[in-house]
Amino acid sequence: MSETVLDMFRRNVTDAPDSPMLAYFDGVLTVGDVDRVSNALAVALTDGGFTRGDRLALYLQNVPQYVIALIAAWKLGGIAVAINPMLTPREIDKLIADSTPTTFLALSELYSDDLATTLDRSSVTRVITTSAVDFQHANDARVLPAERLSTPVGTDDLTDLVDHFDGQTPEVLMVTPDDVAVITYTSGTTGVPKGAMNTHHNVATGGSAYRDWFGLGADDVILGVAPLFHVTGLSGHIAVAIAARASLVLSYRFDIGVTLDMIRAYAPTFTVGAITVFIALANSADVTNDALSSLATIASGGAPIPAATVERFETRFGVYVHNVYGMTETTSPVLSVPMGTRAPVGAETEALSVGVPVLSAEVRVVDETGAALPAGQLGELAVRGPQIVPGYWRNEIETSAAIKGGWLLTGDVGYVDDDGWYYLVDRKKDMIVVSGYKVWPREVEDVLYTHDAILEAGVVGIPDPYRGETVKAYVSLRDGFTVEPHELVDFCRARMAAYKYPREVEIVDVIPKTATGKILRRSLRDGVSR
Structure with a gap:
């Protein structure tokens, strides 16, 4: 495949500029709208010295600005750096030191004095902020701030930049399939973050795979429940929406209501x-x-x-x-x-x-x-x-x-x-060894999930003076259900080999997880409180 997602987007602009692309609460942006706004932002980035190969860090929730900035960076041959909006300035500092972005785009609601200090001593020469209430008018108080915050001192407001450069287009640059599109961070074996280099070829393949595997097309509407900073959001939301010319529905972060x-x-x-x-x-x-x-x-x-x-x-x-x-x-x-x-x-x-x-x-x-x-x-x-x-x-x-x-x-x-x-x-790293026998947490968790009372389960190995390690399970319960830990131990004992079933079960309110739903086994090993 020689086509990039940017190529696909440009084709959509030509073929269907009035097709809805992004829905955000009561706001809807067409393909043409996204093209126009991303053009203006790209010109604004260029005006600030951003050039081919530069990195643009994105510290955003699931908002239209994420997609707009991604496309703007790609139009300039730039690389987006996806940053989890749950990270603290101390954690962000490591990612910035590794990826050395020149520009940092953050939600004004997430911008703080500590973050400003972190960026001041980094490679970042320009900070752009944007509000979660932009591109919509519903102002849903369940997830959005009550009002638009003033632009933080020392930053440029994205809306002001777009208004100033509206109608202008950047110099047309061609990106190659092998160019890096996004640096997406994953944890390293030593605990040091690793930046996976997702190329334009990789992203196009991922989006096309979702499109073709699930048979998605222009009549489809994608519900964006995965974080856009995560690879599932990148490929399973943004890239597939562009590849299939489907519209993408965003709502800041997941909330049931x-x-x-x-x-x-x-x-x-x-x-x-x-x-x-x-x-x-x-x-x-x-x-x-x-x-x-x-x-x-x-x-x-x-x-x-x-x-x-x-x-x-x-x-x-x-x-x-x-x-x-x-x-x-x-x-x-x-x-x-x-x-x-x-x-x-x-x-x-x-x-x-x-x-x-x-x-x-x-x-x-x-x-x-x-x-x-x-x-x-x-x-x-x-x-x-x-x-x-x-x-x-x-x-x-x-x-x-x-x-x-x-x-x-x-x-x-x-x-x-x-x-x-x-x-x-x-x-591999989560395997538990009990008296020389291998126990996989997944197998124990799958047994626990067959119990009607279990909402979520996480299993880890804990030190044992006799066996070396033994199995411990943490569980949260479904609403309206009660069960005692010893009952769950007996439940597993009846269904598993003697070395596999958990000797300890602790009932907690919430199983600690990452933003993408993976169980934080390290937190479980350290112990969690109710």
């Missing part, structure tokens, strides 16, 4: 997000059984999906949740459940399959030497294809450790069955 309003207003037909989003919807008394009726297709990635959760969701709403497996380094999907089929459950692990290879992706299971393993044998998943990043930003050591001979070593342990379905068992 707001999401229901957006569904009623725009009747989305497709979404992909963390399973925690769908668990929250299924367990909310405010959500009627027909509330999601417009969503013909739902996919979930970012965290394993227990079979029991998928069954409960389908029973409630009549929609099957399709598993999707991918990573930051794979620019999202490499495995998924095909349309019209249902993921089988592993005979030995009882884990739901994460699917079969998506289109151009190649997947195999390898041993410690990198040799391919036959069906049924446990090993590390390795992936090859046009969606794989060329490496990590300015980090040859981590690049060479992760990518060998064109194959990305994922760090995920699993197996493939005789029919070509892949099963994810767990992360």
Whole structure:
């Protein structure tokens, strides 16, 4: 594929400028609107000295400005740096030191004195701020600020810049498929952030994969529940919306009530997000059984999906949740459940399959030497294809450790069955060793999810003077259910080998997770409080 997502966007501008592209509360931007506003922002960036190859850091929630700035940077041959809006200035400092952006775009609601101090001593020479209340008029108090804040001192306001340069267009630059489009950060083996270099070729492949795998087109509406800074938001929301010429519905951040309003207003037909989003919807008394009726297709990635959760969701709403497996380094999907089929459950692990290879992706299971393993044998998943990043930003050591001979070593342990379905068992680093026996947290969690009282579960290994490690489970309960820890221990004991079942169960209010729904096992190992 030689086409980039920017090429696709430019074609949409030519063919369908009046087609709706972004919906944000009561505001709607057409393809032509996004082109015009991103042109103005691109000229403003150029006026500030931004040139080809420069980095533009994006510290934003799910707002139209994210997509606009992304396209503006691409029009200039620039690179976007995706930053989690939940990060603190101390954490941001590490990412800025690594990616050395010249321009930093932040929500004014997130801008602080500490952040200003961090940026003052960094590579950043210009800060642009923008408000979450722009590009809409509803001012929904559930997630949005009550009023527009004044522009922070020392920053330029995005709206003012767009108004000043409105109608101007930047010099037309061509980006190549191999140019880096976005630096997306993932955690490193040493705890140091690694910046995956998602190229224009990678992003185009990811968006096209979602489009073709799920059969999306110009009549579809995508519900944006995944964070845009995450690779799922990049490929499964932004890139696929451009590739399919579908519209994308944004609502700042996930909130059950707001999401229901957006569904009623725009009747989305497709979404992909963390399973925690769908668990929250299924367990909310405010959500009627027909509330999601417009969503013909739902996919979930970012965290394993227990079979029991998928069954409960389908029973409630009549929609099957399709598993999707991918990573930051794979620019999202490499495995998924095909349309019209249902993921089988592993005979030995009882884990739901994460699917079969998506289109151009190649997947195999390898041993410690990198040799391919036959069906049924446990090993590390390795992936090859046009969606794989060329490496990590300015980090040859981590690049060479992760990518060998064109194959990305994922760090995920699993197996493939005789029919070509892949099963994810767990992360290599999360394995628990009990008296010499291997226990995978996923397997214990899947058993816990079959209990009617369990909302979410997280399993870790804790020190044990006799066994070396033993299994501990943290669980949160569904509304209206009560259960004692010893009952859950007995429940698992009846269904698992003696070395596998949890010796301890702790009931907590919330299982700690990342913004994308992955369980924070490190927090569980450190202990969580009610």
